[in-house]
Amino acid sequence: MTLHAPYDPSNIFAKILRGEIPAVKVWEDDAVLVFMDVFPQSEGHVLVISKTSQARNLLEVEPETLAALTAATRRTAAAVVKALSPEGFSIMQFNGEAGGQTVFHLHFHIIPRWADRPLKGHGQAGMADMDALKATAERIRAALA
Ligand code: 5GP
Numbered sequence: 001m002t003l004h005a006p007y008d009p010s011n012i013f014a015k016i017l018r019g020e021i022p023a024v025k026v027w028e029d030d031a032v033l034v035f036m037d038v039f040p041q042s043e044g045h046v047l048v049i050s051k052t053s054q055a056r057n058l059l060e061v062e063p064e065t066l067a068a069l070t071a072a073t074r075r076t077a078a079a080v081v082k083a084l085s086p087e088g089f090s091i092m093q094f095n096g097e098a099g100g101q102t103v104f105h106l107h108f109h110i111i112p113r114w115a116d117r118p119l120k121g122h123g124q125a126g127m128a129d130m131d132a133l134k135a136t137a138e139r140i141r142a143a144l145a
Contacts, residue, residue, distance in 0.1 A: 003096040005104075007054040013105035017051055024133045026076065026140050031068040034076050036133045037109065041120040044084045044112040044136055048073045049105060056104040057095040065106075073108045075144065082143035084136070086112035092122070 008014075016023040017033065024036040026046060037045040048069055055061035061069070077089055092109040094100035100122055113119065 003057060003059065003099075005056070007056055008104060009054075011105050012103050013047075013049050013107065017049070024130070024137045026079075026137045027144060029072075031065070032072040034072060036128070036137050038128055038133070039123075039125045040128050040133075041109075041122060041125050042086075042112050042114070042117060044080050044086070044110075044140065046076055046080060046110040046140065048076060048108045048110065053106065055106040057101065057106055058093065059095070061106055069106070069108060073110060076140070077110050078145060079140050079143040080110055080112055083139040084112050087115050088113040090119075094122075 012021065015021045016035065023033075024038075026034040026036065028034065028051070031051060032048060033051050034046060034048050037047050050061075050065045050069055053062060053065040055065060073091060077091070080086070080089060090109070090111045090113055092111060093107070094102075102123055111119070
């Protein structure tokens, strides 16, 4: 998928937004949805998406959508740190297939990091245990300011 293509409403995050497939949600408001990555690269890997925009990548996003996504990413990262006590965290955002993107609905990854835990490869992690994912989401939700 190139950087320049129409938005595909059958992408997996659009299906999550429409409630057609399940997701382990952390929190949401009118503008954003924050949910657990089902193939986590580390414990507590969270995704942040817009509920209103059809931007596929950073080049297409409206300024007000980007502002909402950035604020939600910061708020969620603070909760992740409080809940899981990582030693650091990575914010990742991929654009275009050649840039590593696999789902073409703009999103930010929040990936907690520990020095002694190697990061699983992007797109190479196994599926999470659903009960463990729900428990982690609950811990992050409880730590939201
Ligand atoms: P990208 O490669 O586009 O930056 O990131 C897409 C992310 O979506 C990946 O980290 C992948 O693990 C995650 N993902 C793919 N399919 C699903 C799904 O059905 N549910 C959830 N929660 N995450 C998914």
